Amino acid sequence: MKLDKKDRLILINQYKILAKLDANDATYYKELIQILENGYEIFYSLLDQWIDEEMPTEKSRFVLDILDLYRALEDLKRKTKDARLLKHFHGNFKGFDGNNESDYLGFTRFLIEIQGKFQEQKQYYYENDHLNSHCPMIHKYERMLAKVKEDEISIWQMSTEQALSILDA
Known part of the structure; x- marks a missing residue:
């Protein structure tokens, strides 16, 4: 500098x-x-040293898109109470890896803690260490979002079967 x-x-x-x-x-x-x-x-x-590098818009958009998807999944789980969705390993938002995806994790926490958005994820906040997945999640979330796009699924009108196919991506 x-x-x-x-x-x-x-x-x-x-x-x-x-x-x-x-x-x-x-x-x-x-x-x-x-x-x-x-x-x-x-x-x-x-x-x-305490100022982070700027987070590119694409990364922010990715976090918002995955949180929107999980919001839609929460809505579907509430409506259907389908055990396959409720018990699916990826049925709940796991967050991001604090070691390797810290910028994504920080932005997610900012959205939920500071801006008060995506409050439906608060229920998982303490379950999974403040949304620290402790394992890389970006590739999984990319596959999930790609499945939505590839199958032209409207996340707000998806069926249980579509939701399961997204979670299995």
Whole structure:
């Protein structure tokens, strides 16, 4: 990261304010102030290490699409009470792998916890470690969504058999 003097001055002032407001982290802010005042470029990465890379729209859309599918599945399970759907291994949303799919998991948690969307998934939240599947799920979800598209299934009007074929994809 490159910072000119003006950027450094602005950040120094911000960190001085934060050091006064947040006594618990004052030492950390003072360290950042020293880095900026002295221009220790090698440590500039400490300034933004907590900021994630941007999540591409395609990834966000994928999460929204899979959550929509599971919303429709929850609706179907509620209506039919079909044991095959209720007991299917993939009948409940498992979430994403916290180690390998953390950006997907973080966005899913943001949608549910912060934005209050997809609240029907809250019931599985604690069952599966805050939607951490502990195994990669993206490929499974891609196959499920591909099945919906390939068979031209309307998820809001799907039959139990269609739902099972999606879950088995």
